[in-house]
Amino acid sequence: MKRCGYIAIVGRPNVGKSTLMNYLLGQKLSITAHKPQTTRHSILGIHTQDDVQCIFIDTPGIHIGGKRALNRVLNKAAQAAIQDADAIVMIVQASDWTDEDQLVFDRVKNLKTPVFLAVNKIDRLNEKQELLPYLANLPESENIQEVIPISARKGQNVARLETLITEALPPGDHFFAEDQITDRSSRFLAAELVREQLTRFLSKELPYALSVEIEQFEHSGGVDHISAVIWVEKKSQKGIIIGKGGERLKEIGKRSRVSMEKLFGSKVYLQLWVKIKSGWADDERTLRSLGYTDNQ
Ligand SMILES: Nc1nc2c(ncn2[C@@H]2O[C@H](COP(=O)(O)OP(=O)(O)O)[C@@H](O)[C@H]2O)c(=O)[nH]1
Ligand SMILES: [Mg+2]
Structure with missing residues (x-):
């Protein structure tokens, strides 16, 4: 059954x-x-x-x-x-x-x-x-x-x-194909993997104030080309993420890339950018535009 x-x-x-x-x-x-x-x-x-x-x-x-x-x-x-x-x-x-x-x-x-x-x-x-x-x-x-x-x-x-x-579980037909593991797009998963590294590297408060947006995700020549923007609230936060001489951002990028390669089973070329978007965590409308709505 x-x-x-x-x-x-x-x-x-x-x-x-x-x-x-x-x-x-x-x-x-x-x-x-x-x-x-x-x-x-x-x-x-x-x-x-x-x-x-x-x-x-x-x-x-x-x-x-x-x-x-x-x-x-x-x-x-x-x-x-x-x-x-x-x-x-x-x-x-x-x-x-x-x-x-x-x-x-x-x-x-x-x-x-x-x-x-x-x-x-x-x-x-x-x-x-x-x-x-x-x-x-x-x-x-x-x-x-x-x-x-x-x-x-x-x-x-x-x-x-x-x-x-x-x-x-109730008896019934399967809703998803046998080999499907999530309803989420590769873009979403890629953004999450960057966010995971950010939460690991940053102090407890900072991750609440940022979001990650995938600007480009293309598969060509056997490689996933991914470009992501890390949106922050303040200039000081941008500095913290980038780190001295760009070291921290480099490490975050490297680790994100490794976990993407594992999940997607493909070689990944990853570019990360940090940009400032002030006040977004306090504005429900902005949240919706970034995809943070209840039915997600
Ligand atoms: N020792 C131990 N740590 C765990 C276990 N399960 C989760 N953790 C740790 O607890 C922390 C929070 O886990 P996470 O799955 O992110 O919690 P969530 O917020 O409920 O999703 C992480 O550091 C995990 O590695 C466990 O069975 N044993
Ligand atoms: Mg969790």
Whole structure:
């Protein structure tokens, strides 16, 4: 019997949503970082095995507060993914339960949708025993099917989680071709890979204030020719990204190119530019023009 369905991966920022999706897909599709909110858009990861097609939605982290327009858009995207899903994987990390975890839990607990509560990063615990009081204190709700301790980074127990998810999906024809791994264009993925390197190289605040736009993406002579603009808010930010003698931008470019070559399976020639566009993070209309809308 064929099965197919959407699985929303939700949780506060930084608990390992993107890491889990990449592990499930066996491919680095969604960008990850040790800083919160690396994932700005919901992104589909499609995994087809035999009769089952799982369509994972890696959501931007739901989090409290945030006065700026960008944060409001992020929360809406997460909310939309929850509403449409056939199953939900809510991720928390061992052994924390924060106000933000509670907020996510409150959003899913009254739905009819089956929820799998994944307790991630168990590889960080010294003793498995440490987990027992934590598990015993987790809040309960009727739609939680199972609590599953996992390590998304090391893959521990992820197969178990995958089996449970698969069983929860409704019967039906597959929505996507068997070899398709995402609904996103190569342009989008390329921009995300540049943004991933930027979040790794820059201080915690700066990545919120920038966006990446692909100006050119052409395949010719066996090479992908890609040209990207990094939009920043201020002149000082431009300087920080470029670095002394252009060293930082060079390194960001090199690493972005390597991950693009891996994902696209092709040689890449990458050019990066840094340009100033003031105030864009505060203007919802500008956000829309750059593609940061709720239904993305
Ligand atoms: N030790 C450990 N770290 C993890 C695990 N899963 C994710 N991380 C790290 O946690 C950070 C945030 O992960 P990410 O997937 O970007 O979180 P997201 O914001 O929820 O998508 C990254 O530095 C990951 O490498 C895990 O199972 N164990
Ligand atoms: Mg993420």
